[in-house]
Amino acid sequence: xxxxxxxxxxxxxxxxxxxxxxxxxxxxxxxxxxxxxxxxxxxxxxxxxxxxxxxxxxxxxxxxxxxxxxxxxxxxxxxxxxxxxxxxxxxxxxxxxxxxxxxxxxxxxxxxxxxxxxxxxx
Numbered sequence: 001x002x003x004x005x006x007x008x009x010x011x012x013x014x015x016x017x018x019x020x021x022x023x024x025x026x027x028x029x030x031x032x033x034x035x036x037x038x039x040x041x042x043x044x045x046x047x048x049x050x051x052x053x054x055x056x057x058x059x060x061x062x063x064x065x066x067x068x069x070x071x072x073x074x075x076x077x078x079x080x081x082x083x084x085x086x087x088x089x090x091x092x093x094x095x096x097x098x099x100x101x102x103x104x105x106x107x108x109x110x111x112x113x114x115x116x117x118x119x120x121x122x
Contacts, residue, residue, distance in 0.1 A: 005068035006117070012061035013081035015054050020086055022050035077116055080109045 025047040065074050084106055090096035 003068070005065045008061045009065035009069060009074055009078055010081060012058050012065060013078050013085060015058035015061060016078065016082040017085040017089065019051060019054040019058050020082070021089065022047050022054055026051055073116055077113055080113050084109055084113075 062074070062078060065078075087098075087102070087106060091098050
């Protein structure tokens with residue numbers, strides 16, 4: 001059965017994925033323009049606001065999960081799940097090309113996540 005710490009860990013990975021894309025679209029040059037032109041406010045500030053909120057939620061959820069899950073296990077799974085989610089978003093939303101080798105190695109990561117979750121001492 002999955003407990004609260006594991007839910008926090010997977011939530012942290014989801015927030016990490018969102019935080020990564022907020023960082024990708026964050027432009028400090030546009031953010032400075034937002035203070036002078038009203039049209040740019042929402043366009044420039046949304047990635048910054050998302051960056052702050054998602055980053056905070058990521059750190060909160062990860063810190064809650066670390067209270068029950070061993071640190072090495074939690075960080076390994078958090079990183080791996082984030083990586084897989086980022087790749088899925090790249091392929092589905094941004095139409096990034098992929099190949100069988102990437103799918104194979106992502107499958108190995110997923111198998112590792114399942115194995116670590118199954119046999120983690122928590």
